Amino acid sequence: MEFKISKELIQELELLIQNKNDKQLEVLLNDMHHADIAEILDELDFNEATYIFKVLDSDKTAEILLELEDDLRENILSRLSAKEIAEELDELETNDAADIIGELSQDLKAEVISELQDVEHAKDIVDLLRYDEETAGGIMHKELVKVNENWNVLTCVKEMRMQAENISRVHSIYVVDDEDRLKGRLSLKDLLTTSSRTAISDVYIRKLNSVKVDTEDVEVARIMQKYDLEAIPVVDELGRLVGRITIDDILDVIKEEADQDYQLAAGISQDVEADDSILEHTKARLPWLVLALLGGFVSVRVLGLFEGAMEEHGKLFFFTPLIAAMAGNVGVQSSAIIVQGLANNTLSGSLFNRLVKEVSLSLLNGVILAIILFLGSHFLLNVEFIIGIIVTIALISVIIIASLIGTFIPLLLDKFGIDPALATGPFITTSNDICGILIYFSIAKLILGF
Amino acid sequence: MEFKISKELIQELELLIQNKNDKQLEVLLNDMHHADIAEILDELDFNEATYIFKVLDSDKTAEILLELEDDLRENILSRLSAKEIAEELDELETNDAADIIGELSQDLKAEVISELQDVEHAKDIVDLLRYDEETAGGIMHKELVKVNENWNVLTCVKEMRMQAENISRVHSIYVVDDEDRLKGRLSLKDLLTTSSRTAISDVYIRKLNSVKVDTEDVEVARIMQKYDLEAIPVVDELGRLVGRITIDDILDVIKEEADQDYQLAAGISQDVEADDSILEHTKARLPWLVLALLGGFVSVRVLGLFEGAMEEHGKLFFFTPLIAAMAGNVGVQSSAIIVQGLANNTLSGSLFNRLVKEVSLSLLNGVILAIILFLGSHFLLNVEFIIGIIVTIALISVIIIASLIGTFIPLLLDKFGIDPALATGPFITTSNDICGILIYFSIAKLILGF
Numbered sequence: 001m002e003f004k005i006s007k008e009l010i011q012e013l014e015l016l017i018q019n020k021n022d023k024q025l026e027v028l029l030n031d032m033h034h035a036d037i038a039e040i041l042d043e044l045d046f047n048e049a050t051y052i053f054k055v056l057d058s059d060k061t062a063e064i065l066l067e068l069e070d071d072l073r074e075n076i077l078s079r080l081s082a083k084e085i086a087e088e089l090d091e092l093e094t095n096d097a098a099d100i101i102g103e104l105s106q107d108l109k110a111e112v113i114s115e116l117q118d119v120e121h122a123k124d125i126v127d128l129l130r131y132d133e134e135t136a137g138g139i140m141h142k143e144l145v146k147v148n149e150n151w152n153v154l155t156c157v158k159e160m161r162m163q164a165e166n167i168s169r170v171h172s173i174y175v176v177d178d179e180d181r182l183k184g185r186l187s188l189k190d191l192l193t194t195s196s197r198t199a200i201s202d203v204y205i206r207k208l209n210s211v212k213v214d215t216e217d218v219e220v221a222r223i224m225q226k227y228d229l230e231a232i233p234v235v236d237e238l239g240r241l242v243g244r245i246t247i248d249d250i251l252d253v254i255k256e257e258a259d260q261d262y263q264l265a266a267g268i269s270q271d272v273e274a275d276d277s278i279l280e281h282t283k284a285r286l287p288w289l290v291l292a293l294l295g296g297f298v299s300v301r302v303l304g305l306f307e308g309a310m311e312e313h314g315k316l317f318f319f320t321p322l323i324a325a326m327a328g329n330v331g332v333q334s335s336a337i338i339v340q341g342l343a344n345n346t347l348s349g350s351l352f353n354r355l356v357k358e359v360s361l362s363l364l365n366g367v368i369l370a371i372i373l374f375l376g377s378h379f380l381l382n383v384e385f386i387i388g389i390i391v392t393i394a395l396i397s398v399i400i401i402a403s404l405i406g407t408f409i410p411l412l413l414d415k416f417g418i419d420p421a422l423a424t425g426p427f428i429t430t431s432n433d434i435c436g437i438l439i440y441f442s443i444a445k446l447i448l449g450f
Numbered sequence: 451m452e453f454k455i456s457k458e459l460i461q462e463l464e465l466l467i468q469n470k471n472d473k474q475l476e477v478l479l480n481d482m483h484h485a486d487i488a489e490i491l492d493e494l495d496f497n498e499a500t501y502i503f504k505v506l507d508s509d510k511t512a513e514i515l516l517e518l519e520d521d522l523r524e525n526i527l528s529r530l531s532a533k534e535i536a537e538e539l540d541e542l543e544t545n546d547a548a549d550i551i552g553e554l555s556q557d558l559k560a561e562v563i564s565e566l567q568d569v570e571h572a573k574d575i576v577d578l579l580r581y582d583e584e585t586a587g588g589i590m591h592k593e594l595v596k597v598n599e600n601w602n603v604l605t606c607v608k609e610m611r612m613q614a615e616n617i618s619r620v621h622s623i624y625v626v627d628d629e630d631r632l633k634g635r636l637s638l639k640d641l642l643t644t645s646s647r648t649a650i651s652d653v654y655i656r657k658l659n660s661v662k663v664d665t666e667d668v669e670v671a672r673i674m675q676k677y678d679l680e681a682i683p684v685v686d687e688l689g690r691l692v693g694r695i696t697i698d699d700i701l702d703v704i705k706e707e708a709d710q711d712y713q714l715a716a717g718i719s720q721d722v723e724a725d726d727s728i729l730e731h732t733k734a735r736l737p738w739l740v741l742a743l744l745g746g747f748v749s750v751r752v753l754g755l756f757e758g759a760m761e762e763h764g765k766l767f768f769f770t771p772l773i774a775a776m777a778g779n780v781g782v783q784s785s786a787i788i789v790q791g792l793a794n795n796t797l798s799g800s801l802f803n804r805l806v807k808e809v810s811l812s813l814l815n816g817v818i819l820a821i822i823l824f825l826g827s828h829f830l831l832n833v834e835f836i837i838g839i840i841v842t843i844a845l846i847s848v849i850i851i852a853s854l855i856g857t858f859i860p861l862l863l864d865k866f867g868i869d870p871a872l873a874t875g876p877f878i879t880t881s882n883d884i885c886g887i888l889i890y891f892s893i894a895k896l897i898l899g900f
Contacts, residue, residue, distance in 0.1 A: 230698070321771060
């Protein structure tokens with residue numbers, strides 16, 4: 001059932017391209033799903049990909065365009081005229097077309113829009129361009145089926161057939177009044193099972209969820225997931241139906257959000273992919289590394305404070321990376337749990353209870369780890385008894401403090417409206433490194449008195 | 451439009467429960483969405499939540515049950531008899547019912563099943579219990595609309611109306627032969643626009659994606675996303691239609707997968723939530739901390755190798771946490787990009803090219819960071835010139851090696867069929883810490899000759 005690209009297929013295609021055997025190329029590719037063709041084009045070089053792209057029909061290439069990797073799409077679009085791009089967009093759903101136009105340069109944008117053939121479609125696309133990408137308006141599409149509350153079922157079915165032609169999935173039929181204000185919905189199923197003379201106003205469901213054009217996309221995702229919706233209508237400030245968001249749009253939002261959180265946790269601050277340019281990667285990664293480096297400066301200064309210990313108790317310095325690493329790891333664990341709890345809305349109970357729980361948990365972990373460390377320091381690392389005692393006490397203290405910091409910081413960020421996912425990366429590890437080292441040497445100084 | 455729990459509402463409910471005012475409770479809650487009620491119950495204590503649960507009708511409570519947090523659901527189920535649980539399950543879709551039964555003890559399971567009233571429904575549920583949770587069989591449900599290829603449109607619509615009664619979303623109508631083997635599909639829209647005497651075999655679409663019962667759930671998610679499907683039929687070994695998976699089931703798979711990757715990156719190895727027990731958290735977190743601790747032992751030994759430097763060049767030891775932290779951070783960044791690329795299937799090109807790119811990237815980052823470090827060591831940290839030179843050279847080398855390790859390890863794990871997400875947590879930071887320190891002191895030794 002599943003499609004897999006083979007080396008043989010790629011070679012065959014390359015040969016056909018060399019021989020400019022367009023007919024055979026069409027035969028080979030026409031039966032394939034556009035997502036599969038996109039996968040193939042991503043494997044070929046730019047020239048070959050563009051060649052195939054120009055051989056295929058625009059109803060197919062339009063869909064392929066959407067599935068391509070960013071740089072290949074950019075490259076192919078740069079080799080098309082405004083008119084050719086417009087032809088592709090005429091085949092696409094409004095929000096997909098708007099997304100592609102959004103990627104074009106300002107000049108080209110205007111030119112492409114003026115070349116769009118279907119005026120209604122063009123109007124819808126231009127309308128969508130107005131909204132911020134990360135709002136309901138930015139992810140909705142204009143394709144939907146709507147009927148007037150004053151019609152009867154028969155008119156409704158007729159109208160619906162016409163409207164539904166351009167729509168791949170109907171989901172719900174929205175009911176509006178004469179002013180286009182959203183009043184309720186009808187299900188296809190209801191329509192199938194109701195007599196044709198019934199008035200729409202007698203059968204439609206008046207209760208339905210909707211979102212405003214300026215609702216944040218993640219909020220829309222939350223609502224649709226919570227209420228298990230497959231589509232949600234979008235209304236403007238006056239309550240007029242302006243678009244619809246379907247669950248596959250939301251899937252993208254959820255994946256992007258998860259990817260971003262994952263990257264933030266790893267200290268990558270923009271949404272970059274493996275195949276983006278070195279410059280983009282540097283922009284996303286360097287700031288966090290600079291932060292970590294500056295944190296490193298502080299740790300050097302902190303260690304400098306305890307220089308006095310070096311002569312007599314030099315071995316203490318062997319344990320700094322161990323203590324710092326444990327502090328960092330514990331902090332990241334605690335903050336990850338909080339960040340995820342905040343994202344999934346599963347945190348309940350008071351801050352105090354949460355901190356108490358985190359302390360108990362880290363006490364339990366800390367004691368187990370401390371026993372291993374104590375035994376290890378004695379039998380594996382052969383350090384003096386007193387140093388073993390010091391690192392053991394330090395480890396427990398550091399684990400408790402690190403978990404408190406890890407719990408507290410994301411909650412604090414969230415309170416101030418900052419994305420708490422920022423906290424789980426280098427930010428937590430760096431601050432916990434410093435705290436950990438400070439605690440460790442303070443305990444050592446207290447016990448050894450250097 | 452959006453529901454928010456207020457303190458006043460909670461207080462009102464608590465008062466009504468105290469006064470055992472069941473009528474008023476019903477009035478207050480009956481109009482609410484089950485997802486909202488579940489949110490409210492999560493805020494109340496167990497006794498209050500159970501009280502409300504028993505007041506409401508089973509068609510409402512069944513849906514609420516699905517939305518509750520795990521521990522509250524467990525608690526409520528433990529206070530219900532087998533018969534009462536069966537009543538709830540009779541109201542649910544097959545896969546939801548099977549999920550809940552899966553959480554029960556072996557004895558209770560059998561008892562609950564024997565109490566199910568709807569025999570067909572019970573059969574379907576028992577059938578679903580056979581499949582592994584992480585396969586298509588484990589996430590599919592039995593609710594679907596199917597018609598025989600030998601029928602005409604009229605029979606089909608009649609049959610469909612009957613079947614569709616229990617199904618919230620029809621999506622596609624599947625066409626099977628006399629042996630129940632999946633042959634193709636019909637869309638509701640087609641049915642609406644075709645004359646009623648047409649034979650089904652003349653109108654149905656023969657090409658459709660399907661998955662086998664034993665296909666992995668993440669693979670199903672990948673296929674449905676790639677081909678932009680809202681539902682996919684599931685067939686058994688003989689090609690017989692046994693179930694259907696809809697996009698909302700897949701949403702859960704995707705979210706779980708993302709949550710797991712995120713947690714793995716933070717060194718948490720099981721799927722735990724903030725509100726799980728301390729024991730569960732310890733089980734998920736402790737193994738990684740032990741690993742990090744053992745890595746710490748190695749770093750202590752490595753530092754011990756360079757004890758000779760302590761007397762004359764003690765300041766070198768002040769920089770170990772800085773070098774270790776940079777190595778860890780760079781490694782995590784590189785591995786996160788690879789892990790995500792593997793998960794999203796966006797890695798293209800050869801391993802060699804990827805490593806070359808990663809080296810160029812880290813060279814760029816490394817040089818910038820090294821300049822900052824060199825200036826900082828001179829002006830902020832006041833260390834000798836030669837130490838500044840050593841840490842600067844060490845930093846560049848460490849960054850390059852760390853990024854190579856971060857790139858290579860997840861690719862290697864993936865090659866051997868191990869989840870590469872394992873690599874981005876403590877595993878990478880720990881191994882990079884050790885390598886970083888080793889490289890740093892080796893360079894110092896080479897230059898200073900201690």
